[in-house]
Amino acid sequence: MEEIVLDAYPTKGGIKLLLNDFRTEFIKTTxxxxxxxxxxDIVLQHPEVKYYEKEKWRSLDGKEVELYRFEVESFNAYYYIRKRLKVVNEIPTVLAQTLYRLKIPLVDKIEKVNYATVKFLRWYDGCSDCYEINGERVYNLEDFEADVVECYGFPCKRIRAHVKIQGEKKRSPVSIKGLLEWSYISKTPLHEIAYSTIGKALTTNEAWVALKKRIIIQNIVTRLEKLRKLEDIMRADKGGLFIFPKPGCYEDVYQIDFKSMYPSLIIKYNISAETVDACDDIKTELHSICLKEKGIVPEALEWLVKRKEELKKIDEERAEAIKWILVASFGYLGYRNSRFGKIEAYEMVTYFARKTLRKTVEIAESLGIKVLHGIIDSLIVKGDVLKLIEAVEKETGLKLDYKKFKWVIFTASRNDTPYPTRYIGNKDDGEIIAKGLVRSNMPNIVKSYLNDSLEILSKTKDCNEVKASVKKIKELLDYYKRRVINGEPDDYVIWIKDVPYVRGIKGFYDAREGFKGKDVGYYKAYLERIFEDLTKVIKC
Structure with missing residues (x-):
């Protein structure tokens, strides 16, 4: 039977491996x-500290530093050293580094792992006292077992699984399958990555590059921002470019998106903490970039971008897990505690992003293509999109995707100014894209009304049909207003930060305490407001 390492734990004298099919294995190591x-020599008195060797490493700014690599038999010895001396290179974790040194891959065959997400559902989830396994509802957990389980609440105690991840403690938005992918790409045991932030998953991948280059990874980053004039900061820290749309309905338009724009710019221009302002190979009005050596951040991201593109062809869920890391990569460059970032690097990414989008607009206009809307890394245009993509890819070296829309509606805010982050579009395949309309903290019944309304809009082919659909959406509103009176209890649930609430006669209450009635007037008024907002958008 094929062995897959699901997780690993340090023990005295070695590592305990948790394998698929409930098997374990012990590997002797230091x-x-x-x-x-x-x-x-101060720590050699500990019996589990075996020996040390002197090694030459370098700091992030290129200075040579002498390190001592101790080999220890247990984590007790590791913690003993940690209390007495300055330990570095703790990310990737000591356990991850040990596994890598032993050439033990983690979760390298995800498709063969038996994994599941198990939840216990209550009335506010739409099912009273039942379970949900990978999205399917069941009423008992008898005979259920899996290699890896993400579980919520008391089912964790009832399930037989080799590795259990408590869903309530997760700090990332990725699924159980996504966590398995994170474990694989970061070469980090599942129990160490499962409760990590996106930032830690990113930093771990960057740290592997640093270790390969023998660059010391400090636990505390003391990088300070240079003193600058206010006008210099205002010029540099502008964020992404927005092109405000003219409110209205437009037919036969295209949305073009740069694939992983920010990571791609980081890779293209070698943007990393140690490369920005290190030499003048690339000069800009803000900062300079050194190209003498490939930066840590671009090298780490290059492999992640390739991995994501490969996975998109075979497994969208795992590709999405990597996408989260790539999305965070830009923001982490400017995060003050980032080990491999600094604010100047962050500013360079937004600088090149604005420059790239402006160049794209110029190319579009030169080709007679009308630019309707733009936001950071995408444009909505009307015209020969394939010709535009070919020209932009040739000019920028970046890759683009596109979607065709039968129609798109751009909206205005309440003071009649354009609203660039809120629009509705009907793709050629009938999928509705609704930005800024459905919010997670809306009552379930309101979300349901909005989704049903969008389903009506998905059947429309042009702007005239969109405007004519208001009658059906009004009829739908009347149905939902009647449903408010005698709806199912879970219709009235409002999720706020993973806590269910209901609006009762005396105000909001915690739904976990049981259903105590609803304020019909509140829910009717909410539906009416949504109808008014939606019809305002449609008639825009």
Whole structure:
């Protein structure tokens, strides 16, 4: 039977591997601990500290530094050293580094892992006292088992699984399958990555590059922003480019999107903490970039971008998990505690993004293509989109995707100014794209009304049919107003930060305490407001 390492734990003298089909294996080994010290002998008295070796590494700014690599038999010895000396290179984790050194891959055959997400449902989930396994509802967990399970609440105690992940403790938006992918790409045991933020998954991948380059990874980053004039900061820190649309309905339009624009720009221009303002190979009005050595961040992202594109062809869920890391990569460049970022690098990414989008607009206009809307890394245009994409890809070296829409409606805010982040479009395949309309904190019955209204709009072919659909949406509103009176209890649930609430006669109450009635007037008024907003959009 094929062995797949699902997780790993350190033990005295080695590592315990958790394999598929409830098997385990013990691997005898020592663990590497890297230390900066003038007195390495001080910790040799610990019986589980075996020996040390002196190594030459370098700091992020290129200075040579002497390190001592201790080999220890247990994590007790690791913690002993950690209390007494300055330990570095702790990300990737010591356990992850040990597994990598032993050439033990983690979750390298995800498609063969038996995994599941298990939840216990209550009335506010639409099912009273039943379970949900991978989206399917069941009424008992007898005979259920899996290699890896993400579970919520008391089902965790009832399930037989080799690896259990408590869903309530997760700090990332990815699925259980996404976490398996994170474990694989970051070469980090599942229990160490399962409760991590997106930032840690990103930093771990960057840290592997740093280790390969023998660059020391400090636990505390003391990088300070240079003193600058206010006008210089205002010129540099502008964010992404927005092109405000003219409100109205437009037919036969296209949305073009740069594929992973920010990561691609980081890769293209070698943007990393150690490359920005290090030399003048690339000069701009803001900062300069050094090209003498490939930066840590672009090297890490290059492999992730390729991995995402490969997975998109075979597994969207795993590709989505990597997409989250790529999305965070730009923001983390400017995060003050980022080990491999600095604010100047962050500013360079937005600088090149604005420049790229402006260039795209110029190319579009030169080809007689009308630009209707733009936001950071995408444009909505009317004209020969394939000709535009060919010209932009040739000019920028970046890849683009496009979608065709039968129609798109751009809206205005209440003071009649354009609203660039709120629009509705009907794609050629009938899928409705509704930006800024459906919010997670709306009552379930309101979400249902909105989704049914969008379903009506998905049947329309042009702007005239869109405007004519108001009558059907009004009829739908009347149905939902009647449903408010005698609806199912879960219709009235409002989810706020993963907590269910209901609006009762005396105000909002926690739905976990049981259903205590609803304020019919509140829900009717909410539906009417949504109808008014939606019809205003349609008639725009």
């Amino acid at each position: 663990f590497p601990v890297y230390v900066i010290t003038d007195n390495p």
